[in-house]
Amino acid sequence: MFATLNEKLNAVFRKIKGQARLTEDNIRDAVKQVRLALLEADVNYKVVKKFVSAVQEKALGEEVLKSLTPDQIFIKIVHDEIVEILGGDESEAKIKLNPIPPTKIMLVGLQGSGKTTTAGKLARFFQKNKKDVLLVADDIYRPAAIDQLEVLGKQLKVDVFADREKNDAVTIANDAVKYAKSAAKDVVIIDTAGRLHIDENLMNELINIKNSIQPDEILFVADAMTGQDAVNVAKTFNEMLGITGVILTKLDGDARGGAALSIREVTGKPIKFVGTGEKLDAFEQFYPDRMASRILGMGDIVTLVEMAQDAIxxxxxxxxxxxxxxxxxxxxxxxxxMKMIKRMGSFESILKLLPGFSGMGQINVxxxxxxxxxxxxxxxxxxxxxxxxxxxxxxxxxxxxxxxxxxxxxxxxxxxxxxxxxxxxxxxxxxxxxxxxxxxxxxxxxx
Missing domain, CATH: 1.10.260.30 (Signal recognition particle, SRP54 subunit, M-domain)
Structure with missing residues (x-):
C-alpha cells in the first residue's frame, strides 16, 4: 500500500545524503518534497500541515545543522513524526479486557468494509490468547451475513449466536450478552449491519445497541482502499457513537495509504488492528513504530519474529x-x-517485513x-x-x-x-x- 510514498520519501532522503552539508534552504526544500509526497498519498491536508510544521521546526534546530550525520537525524525526525501521527503511544492500541467477563466488542462501519471477516479474524486473535469467544450475528439486513459468520465460526470452532426469527438488532445483542454470561464466555464480538453514516434510522439503531449492552469497545472497521472517505466516515461515526478504536482492512491493497496516516489524527482514536490479506491469520495488532518503519522501507523484524513464533x-x-x-x-x-514457512504466509508478505523490501509494492516471488x-x-x-x-x-x-x-x-x-x-x-x-x-x-x- 505504501509503495509510492516509500519511493518518494526515500528519493528525498537520497537527495539529502548527496548534500555536502545541510542548510536551512535545502532542509526547507526537503520538507516541501515530503509535504508533496504526503498529499499525493491522499493524507488529510490538516494532518500534512501539522506533520510538516513539526518536521521543519525540529530539522532546523542546531542539533541537525551541526551534526556530522545530519541526513540520518533528518530521517529519524521524519520517522518519529510518522509514529506520532499514527498514534505514538502503542498502549492505546491494546484492547482493554473487562475484569468481569465477558468483554463486549461492537464492530461498526460501512457495508462492504469487511466487518464480518474482521469479526472472524478478531475471534482468532483472542483464541490465540486463550480466550473463549462468542461471535454474534447482529446484521438483520444482509441475507447472507448470518451464514457467512456461521461458516467462519465452524472454521475457527467458535460459537456463533444467531436468531433468524427476530428482526430487532438490539434484542439480539441483549440476548447474545445474556447467553455469553451464562456460558462463561470471555469475549463477545458483535457483528452489526453495515450502514451509511447519513442513514439516521440505522445510526440510531447502533446508538440503541450501545446504550443497551454498554460495550467495552466500539471498533470502526474502515476499508483502507477508500482513502479520505474512510477518514471522514470514521469521524462521523465517532461523533455519533464515540468509537474506541479503528480496524483498517485491506492494507495489502494498492491504495495510496492516506487513510492509515490520517485516521488517528482526525478521529483522535487509535488504530488497534490491521487486516493484511483475505485469510483469517492475515491480521495484526497495530504498532505505530513498526508501521512507520514499514512506510520508510526499514522493515519490521519484530513482527516477522512474532509470525515465526506463531508458526513454528x-x-x-x-x-x-x-x-x-x-x-x-x-x-x-x-x-x-517449508511447511512452517507456508504457515507464516506467502514469501511476498514475509519479504515485505525485511529492511529494504518494505513498501516496495508488488514483489514478484x-x-x-x-x-x-x-x-x-x-x-x-x-x-x-x-x-x-x-x-x-x-x-x-x-x-x-x-x-x-x-x-x-x-x-x-x-x-x-x-x-x-x-x-x-x-x-x-x-x-x-x-x-x-x-x-x-x-x-x-x-x-
Missing part, C-alpha cells in the same frame, strides 16, 4: 536443534521447514517454486529422503519424472541441502571451544 512449534524447533548437533538436516527436515520442491521430495523414497548421498543418476531421473520436474532441478535441491548443512557446520566451528553446541542458540534459528 517449540517441540519441532528443539528436535531440529538436536538433529543438527548430531548428523545434520535431511529432506524430511527441509519439507518440514513465485510461491509455486515451493510446490515444485515439495513434489520433488514427495517423489523420493523414505531412504532417499534421509540419505541424499544414495541419489545416483537413475534415481534422480525417476524422481524428476515422478515430480514433473527436471534432473537439473533435483540436482539444485540436493545442492541446497548440502549448502544448508555446510552452513550449520561452520556455525558449529564458531563454538569449537565448547564440548557441545548451545542448543538454545540453534533452536532460536528456527523460532
Amino acid at each position: 512449534e517449540e517441540g519441532e524447533a528443539e528436535r531440529l536443534a538436536d538433529k543438527i548437533q548430531k548428523k545434520g538436516l535431511d529432506f524430511n527436515d527441509m519439507l518440514q521447514q 513465485d510461491d509455486s517454486q515451493l510446490k515444485r520442491i515439495e513434489a520433488i521430495i514427495n517423489s523420493m523414497t523414505p531412504q532417499e529422503r534421509t540419505n541424499y548421498k544414495i541419489l545416483n543418476a537413475s534415481r534422480k531421473r525417476r524422481i524428476a519424472r515422478g515430480s514433473g520436474t527436471s534432473v537439473a532441478e533435483v540436482n539444485r535441491l540436493v545442492q541446497q541441502l548440502q549448502q544448508m548443512n555446510k552452513m550449520m557446520k561452520r556455525f558449529k566451528k564458531q563454538f569449537a571451544g565448547k564440548n557441545k553446541l548451545d542448543k538454545n542458540m540453534l533452536k532460536n534459528l528456527f523460532r
